[in-house]
Amino acid sequence: MAAASCPALLAACLALHLATARGDGCSGFGNLFTEIVENSAHGSLVARLPPPGDAGGGAGLQLCLVGTDAAWFYLDGRSLRLNVSAGRALDREELESPVLMVALTCAEDGSSPVEFRIIVQVLNENDNRPHFQGATVLTHNVSELAPVHSVVFSAQAEDADGDTLMYVIDTASPDARFFRIDLPNSGRVVLARALDFESRRHLEVVVTAVEMNTRERFNASARVRVNVLDGDDQYPQFLPCTPRAPHSPPVCTSPVYTANITEGQLQGGPLSFSPGAVYAEDGDRGLRAAITYSLLAGQESSRFHIDNVTGAITLLRAVESSRQTPEICLSVMASQVNDPSKYAVARALVRVLAPNRHPPRFPRARYRAFVPAAPRRAALLLTFGGQVLALHAHDPDFPEGLNPQVRYTLSHGANQSQQLFQVMPNGLLVAQADQLRPGQSYHLQVLARDEESGETSNTTVELEVLWPGQAAPRDPSEPPPGRGVPAGAVAGGAGALLLLGAVLLLALLALRARRRRRRQQRTADRAALAIEKHPNVSLRWFQPVSGTPQKVRGGGRRVTLL
CATH class of the missing domain: 2.60.40.60 (Cadherins)
Known part of the structure; x- marks a missing residue:
């Protein structure tokens, strides 16, 4: 039925002129409460108005819809229908209020208009999926010192339908073992195991939000990238670093630094060590705390000075004898300036060498x-x-x-x-x-x-x-064998001379051994006589006749023989 224009008083409303025969008039209407599902199609029935009665005159009725929400509806006879279009759908989430209120005015010929209320509740439909705030790839920074079982970040999703969401961690994520959800509907992510910046600096986990109270169980997922921040949990490490095991955490074994000095000499600058200069750095690579160096107390540590900033070691006093002091072992401590309780100790071995006056030389070039x-x-x-x-x-x-x-x-x-x-x-x-x-x-x-x-x-x-089996040639610089003397005779003569020389050498050695035994016997006799005459005098180093210093022991007493 075509809509007629309202009187000037109701010009802003949608009006319909109803010609009724013998109706009850406006007294047959009343306030109406109804509902409709969001996203319903255009023309969907919202409510039916009361039917005309049997009594009454033939006067006509004028019905109008007024109010801010009146544009959502129109009258089709005595039916209230939904008024939407392709670009303007009834979306509950877009409305300021899920309840629409319309005023229905009814006017009879010769009577004042009467107003009634029509209240329409827009029912929710699960037409929105949950989604996470921001991008689908989220980034969070977590310190490696974060305690286990503490909340490290929160992943919050939204559902425009207001559905209750439950959060879970995808166990197929690369690093799902490091995290767990605190409460299913909170979105707070808890640290499940300790982090270590030195072994893993980046972690990745997938958090999924699922609707709990809907039949569709719509869900959304977010990939969370966790940057592990370095914390001060490592001690200084001397370089070069030798890992303790190939696949273990980077725990270093301190090197042994070695340097050479010459007895009786002072160098003009710091000692040169191998496999490199004495140097340590903070084990926390991301922090690089400043390092200070010191020498631990030792027998010979006072001979040296160490620069507390660079670690350079300088010899202050020369070593007099390499035989008495063949080497000096120094203990070098490197500690953090901001935390002296974090330190490491390495050995620095200084070898004392005799003066080197000649380089090695091959006899022939x-x-x-x-x-x-x-x-x-x-x-x-x-x-x-x-x-x-x-x-x-x-x-x-x-x-x-x-x-x-x-x-x-x-x-x-x-x-x-x-x-x-x-x-x-x-x-x-x-x-x-x-x-x-x-x-x-x-x-x-x-x-x-x-x-x-x-x-x-x-x-x-x-x-x-x-060639195989070929003998090496003889030395061309040697004189050729004599022509008049047979080679066998020469060899025989040489053998006789060697035998005679050996006999003379053995006789000489036997004579020297006999003389040495006699001198030792005389020395023992003199020592015994001295002990008898002077029982309280110590026996010390003396100079025997041979000129070789010897030490004579006698029952714990020592005496000097002149």
């Missing part, structure tokens, strides 16, 4: 060597006459020129010497004979290095590969 090719893997290098070639660098600073700190190496270079040849600690050269071919030649550079002083010397070995 060049050697000739030979090795026959053979199926065996290893063979020694030979020199002229088939003698084994042994290289020894001479150091005049040591008795007989033998420096135990000299190390021999082959220099990296040509002819693949590192793969085919090797120098032993005793100076012998070994070749992989099965890899060599007759007629080949090699030039090997052998380096001798004093590990204490760092001084080096080198020599060259010119190597020729012989």
